[in-house]
Amino acid sequence: MDYIKGVVHQELDGFTEDEAIRANIITFVSFTLNRYYSEHYRNQNKNYHITNDRSVDPGFIERPTEQEPLVRNTDAFFSQFVEYPGHPNFPFLALFCPSGCANEGKLDQAQSRVLAREGKKHTQIIKSFYGENYNTRSAAFIIINKKIESFLGPLKFGDSGGRVNQIQTYLEVIGKNYNMQVFRKAIEENGYFGEKTVKAIKTFQKNILNRAGTQITGVVDQATWYKILTRYYIAIQSPSRNDASDSPTQQIPTSAEPKAPAPTGELVVSVYKKGDLTPIPGTQVEISDMNGNIIRRLQTDRFGNIETITLPALPTEIRSEEAGGAQPAQGKYIITVKHPHHEQVRVEYVKIHASSKATPEIHLSPTRMEDMSPIKTIKIDDSKPAVGKQFENPYNISQLSIHPLSFYSTYEFAHGYEPNPHPRIGLVIPDTIRLHLVVKKDLITGKWIRTRARTIEVPFVEYVKGVLHKEINGFTEDEAIRANVIAVVSFTLNRYYTDFYRRRDQDYHVTDDTSIDHDFDEHHLANAQEPLVRNIEEFFNKYIEYPGDTFFPFLSQYCSGTGVKCAEKKQMEQTPAREMARRGKSHLEIIKHFYGSNFETTTAAQIVIHNELYSFIPPLKLGDTDKRVLNIQHYLDVIGKKYDQAFLSAAMDENGLFGDKTKEAVTLFQKHYMKLSPGKINGILDLKTWYALLTRYLKVVNNGNQRPMGAASLPLHPAGYYMPHPQYGLVCKTFLTLYGPRSYCYYTYFWEMNHSYYQY
Structure with a gap:
């Protein structure tokens, strides 16, 4: 006050x-x-x-x-x-x-x-x-002196009841403290607002509130009530009266509040040009509730972002997969984007989660005023509960080839290098995933969600984002998110490298049939959540390997753990994993808890993007210097020139040294383009920053038909094709399982960790 x-x-x-x-x-x-x-x-x-x-x-x-x-x-x-x-x-x-x-x-x-x-x-x-x-x-309510007080409606002559008695009690205490008999007389009316109480109130309004004339009403309005209340608390704390035994209010602990505050979350909308992702400043962004009432009308800045705003959010425990069709409207919004030279887009059911940040991206195509088409509408669909999960034996890997020569030819492929023991083989994250979208019906309403099946090709990391924005949308616990990222990556790599569907004469790698594979959100960019994006981009190169140091991705199956249970089958349950994270468990502890203590995670060696091979790099920070820093500075320079943002291009001035200009460029990139929360911005080029920077750089150069820097062109060759250095071939492995020894072979790009050719 x-x-x-x-x-x-x-x-x-x-x-x-x-x-x-x-x-x-x-x-x-x-x-x-x-x-x-x-x-x-x-x-x-x-x-x-x-x-x-x-x-x-x-x-x-x-x-x-x-x-x-x-x-x-x-x-x-x-x-x-x-x-x-x-x-x-x-x-x-x-x-x-x-x-x-x-x-x-x-x-x-x-x-x-x-x-x-x-x-x-x-x-x-x-x-x-x-x-x-x-x-x-x-x-x-209001909290005063750690006590809850309810606001009173006006009290006047003739009223009676507990509220009147409460005011009379306050006046009695004040009267004793100030030695004013007129205040003490009110208590004699014992809950009735009579003449003695009117006189006490008028005296209080005149002498304490300094009112005059018609403002002296004898009515307990809010201003009078609040002043009586505060004077009462002063009185009970005075030396002459240091106990609160007369207090009719409820004592509460220091940290308590009369009512749990409504949950809130943050929202920052980004608007980019489709293709090279150039920011579109000056775009009008309207945020409305689900009834169409406009809450805020904002404009994008030079980075294509609106200011970060705080709005009512979905409660922490609301999760789309569990709630089905009965979710509250609070925390869901409509975002409408308008620009005179680009298409108009309306996104419905954008979610904001409690204590989290929603970071939806809207990509607009240019248009002319005379060619303005009807507004494009994107609906973010909620996941529906899975009817059930089909359990697969993760050790029943079909054998592409078990001929001994297949195994040995893999190492002949290493150009005369004869390791003893055999070197480790690290997988490469594939370029894209062919995803089959199946026919779907809403299990709650019975309406068809998708009436025709189709197959799409999705970049690997974007596929993981689409899965997790559908399946764990609302998770904010980093370690639980990371455990889910690693499980999805591992499962998907297993499907990919075992050719699970291709060996069934299907031209795709995975489906969105939730009974056997993962769900997928086609519009995850428009419903992006900062905790999910940040953790996916930081952990997409990690996967669970089969026990025995095999480096082959485990078929890590999982379920929600609410409507569907699967822990007894040695599968991860997502909601219980969230509870474990809240208790301080790490992502590796969560993985071992569900899959077994003998399971470990490992890291892929490289990733293919647009048929170019990129090696993962260690974190780069202030003071580092080598060709990798120069590559990063080149990426920043290209983006900075394209977007007309000199602070990014300034990094190139340091020519291979990670100096102050490079750190500033990385820091501002993390803030404005990755939209990281303040506590996550560090100016270090870690994996998530490297990936976000690289993919944006590639958007710019590929849109301009330029040759990317820092990549190795990737010719595709059949197994056994001799090359001076190994890049692609048939890998076969044998390892012991609960079901006995299993052998498998797969075609892959691979990296032999002990080979000098691959060392910096």
Whole structure:
């Protein structure tokens, strides 16, 4: 309350128009509650709720010279706030300015005075700036001295009951502390608002509230109630009365609150040109609730991003696979993107999860004004519960070839290198996955989701993103997400390298039939979640290997662990994995818990992108210097020139040294293009940053038909084809399992870790 008064006296000094003051007070309260309950600064690892930096927060005076109209209206309206349309009880981030911002969806303080002088009420003033669908609401409780107090409605002569008795009790304590008999007399009416209580209230309003004339009403309005309440707490803490035995309120612990705050999450929308992903600044982005009520209207900056905003979110435990068709509307939004020179796009059912950040990307195709087509609509579908999972024996690997010569020819392929023992073989992440989308029906409504099957080709990492945005959308626990990433990668690599479907005369690697494979979200970019994207890009090169140091990806099956159980079959259950992560278990501990203590994870050696081979590199940081740093600087330079962002191109000035300019470029790339949360931005070129930078670089050069730098062209040759250096061949392995020895062979790009040719 003192904070709001400090803000009001700083921001509204000299205001005398009651309705304008009230509109501004409600705005300040709403803004402050939003900052508090969204933990805006705590999410940035800062130990405060708000600042007095007037460029981002309200101004504040610590010890203001109190002005009567400001104090009176603050006492009367500090419990009211603006709520988000369609989301009752959650305070709107009500922005404002001194003047000149009425057309920006902010409250213009100078203009609010004009409207008040024209006879407008405070609610009308608020609606005139924020929109007709914005309403005000009163808070239910306030915490004072670690106690919950409920706001009272007006009490007047003739009323009776517990609330009246509560006020009389407060007045009695104040009367004893101030030695004012008139206050102590009210308790004699024992819950009835009679003449003694009226007299006590009028005396309080005159002597304590400094009211005069018609403002002395004898009615307990909010301002009077709050002042009585605060004077009561001063009285019970005074030396003459240091116990609270008369308190009719409920004692609560320090950390308790009257009501759990509504969950919130963050949203930042990015708009890029389809193809080379050039940012499109000045794009209008409208965020609406699922009823179509516009909540915010924003514009993209030079990076193609809107400002990060906080909105009501889906509760932590809501998960699409489990909830089926009965999910709440809160936390789901419609995003509409408009630009005069690009197509218009509307995305429905974008999700924001509690304590998380949604980072949807919208890719627009250019268009001419005269060729404006109807708005393109994308619907984010919810996963539906799987009827059941078909268990596969993960050790029953069909043998492509078990002829002994197949095994030996693999090592003859290594150009005379005869290791003893045999060198390890590391798999390469394939370029794309051919995904068969099956016919699907909604199990809840019975409606067809997809009436015709089709096959699409998806880049490997994008496939993993599509799977996990469908199956664990809403997970925020890093270690649980990582365990799921590794399981999906391992399963998919197994399907790919065993040619599971191709050996059944099917021209694809995997399906989205959830009874045997994984679900898949075709529109995962428009529903991207920062924790999922960040962990996928950091762990997509890891997989579970079969026991025995075989380096072959395990068929890591899993299920939700809620509607479908599978732990007894040595498969991972996703929701229990989440609980394990909350208890501090690492992703490897989660994997071993479900699949077995003898299972380990390993790392792929390289990845193929656009038929070019790229080796994974160790993290690069300030002070490092070699050709890999030069490659990274080249990537930054190409992107910077294409996007007209000199801070990226400046890294090239350091010519192979990871200096301050390179660190700044990497840091800003992580912030503006990867949209990492503040605590995850480190200026280090780790795997996720390398992959995000490389793939964006390739979008630019491939769109411009340029030759990428830092890649090895990858000719495809049949098994046994002799080359000076091994790149592609038939690999055969034999290992012991619970079912006896198993041999398998597969065609793959491979890397012999002990071969000097592959060492830096």
